[in-house]
């Protein structure tokens with residue numbers, strides 16, 4: 001894990017984020033668990049240490065340069081997979097009230113066990129975002145984070161209903177983020193949102209989307225609809 005820690009330290013320094021040795025060690029421990037479980041769970045295709053340090057950890061933590069998450073605020077990672085970007089954010093900012101959501105029980109079981117072993121407290125939830133948004137968690141989060149889950153118009157419908165009015169979605173997008181943004185014009189309007197800012201990371205960007213109005217009762221629709229007729 002020497003290579004992992006060196007690469008992470010370099011990237012965080014490049015981002016202008018301050019960090020401790022303990023943080024580097026904790027991230028290395030979590031990545032070791034991911035790499036171990038990957039042999040039987042198919043959690044990630046990134047196995048190279050330097051690449052994982054950058055793409056799984058530093059790119060996630062870059063949010064803290066792009067956006068001020070208030071102390072103790074409620075954050076949900078939608079489609080967290082093996083815990084990205086939510087786990088690195090929680091490790092960097094232990095004060096966050098972090099919920100890690102994924103539809104796959106195998107993935108949430110892995111995260112639950114790994115975090116418990118490390119003594120990190122987070123709410124790990126197995127479920128679907130569009131179903132959660134029809135229950136008690138509707139409009140209850142200050143921020144939502146998400147990477148590699150769905151094209152922006154679909155992602156907006158999955159995530160915005162979970163945000164409070166005034167809350168922000170941070171969406172990690174690849175090179176084609178400009179196209180995704182123009183495709184999402186109608187979804188942004190229907191869901192009462194606007195692009196507040198963008199922060200370049202790697203070849204893509206973290207899009208910061210502000211929710212300005214309560215979500216109309218008709219949304220989110222069922223997943224089959226979200227997918228077959230995206231906003």
Ligand code: SAH
Nearest residue numbers: 079080081084102103104128129147148149
């Ligand atoms: N965010 C992670 C994982 C991306 S893979 C990363 O960047 O590495 C996409 C994940 O989203 C999968 O684990 C899948 O189970 C989950 N997912 C897809 N649709 C979802 C939904 N509607 N609600 C919750 N999780 C969902």
